[in-house]
Amino acid sequence: MQLDFFPSRTLTLYLAKTFAVRILAVLIMLVLVLMMMDLLSESGRILAAPGNGQAELLTYASLRVPQLVARFLPYSVLLATLITLVTLNQNSEVIAMKAAGLSAHQVLAPLVLTAAVVSLASFAFNERVVTRATATLKAWQANQFGDIPRETDVRENVYVTGGRDILAADLVTGRGANMRMRGVSYYERSATGMITARIAAPTARYAAPGWVLTNARRLEVQGADSTAFPRLVVGRAITPQQIELSKVDPETKSFWTLTESIRRYEDAGRNSDELRTIWWHKISGPLSALLMPILGSIAAFGLARSGQLFVRALIGMALGFAYFVVDNAALAMGGFGGYPPFLAAFAPFFLFLLIGETVLIRTEE
Known part of the structure; x- marks a missing residue:
């Protein structure tokens, strides 16, 4: 018993x-x-x-x-x-x-x-x-708390480097060539690492290569000169694959999806x-x-x-x-x-x- x-x-x-x-x-x-x-x-x-x-x-x-x-x-x-x-x-x-x-x-x-x-x-x-x-x-x-994005593969607060420069976005949706960004900031840096200019835009899309910023505004650090651009291409060295690997939130990934993300991290030689x-x-x-x-x-x-x-x-x-x-x-x-x-x-x-x-x-x- x-x-x-x-x-x-x-x-x-x-x-x-x-x-x-x-x-x-x-x-x-x-x-x-x-x-x-x-x-x-x-x-x-x-x-x-x-x-x-x-x-x-x-x-x-x-x-x-x-x-x-x-x-x-x-x-x-x-x-x-x-x-x-x-x-x-x-x-x-x-x-x-x-x-x-x-x-x-x-x-x-x-x-x-x-x-x-x-x-x-x-x-x-x-x-x-x-x-x-x-x-x-x-x-x-x-x-x-604006309109809820309907796209899949949503990432928030993305930060990625391309050479010396930095591309940041509040929100990224989609994958590959269909990737879109909101609340975009692009920082140009000198060889010593100092920020020389900041380019801000409400939206951006992948241009293969580079990222097309819409209604962008460029602010020079020295002199504080501001210039508006209806269309500007930046970050030609940054690819959608880099962005996908730069921000993997395990809390939003299922067990099997996270398995694939880990594999891609390790294939890229990154610590997982x-x-x-x-x-x-x-x-x-x-x-x-x-x-x-x-x-x-x-x-x-x-x-x-x-x-x-x-x-x-x-x-x-x-x-x-x-x-x-x-x-x-x-x-x-x-x-x-x-x-x-x-x-x-x-x-x-x-x-x-x-x-x-x-x-x-x-x-x-």
């Missing part, structure tokens, strides 16, 4: 359903509160754009909610774990299950199974919804440690939900009448939040090459899995 993690179908369904309902309730509560606070801080900027109104506020909320769900789903699983286990302990249900011969792992098995389903759903949700919503929202923000770390984390991130029942399991055991149940719940919460702190620190280390990408993404998961199992086995098994 000790090797059968689901000895009772009725008990498994009861615990899984109870846990799932609490995860959903906590997630809805967190998202609603955070979305309200976010709208309070961003509504002024959204409504400042000409023509924007309530519909745009709802659009912003629809794009922001998937990000909040993806970010706070693991926290919801952690809090739901503590609420579920503390309630079961207070109602002596854990005592009844252990008296029936169930081990600590068998008590937790339905919760871990539910968390595994949540992890799979989280990965699919991130791939199909969150990346697209993030790409659209970032492009909208880069466009000062940061991208590969986040690529691995697209797998390890959703798996964090799987850890939460194990880290919070300390709240399930021990006599509720002993007065230590609150302390146990705090320890479980501390372990869960410690995981997120270590995970973020490891990602930062992997981003600048301090850790190998795979280690940076998965080391916190396996470390806290061992910590949780050690606590569970030494205290209850």
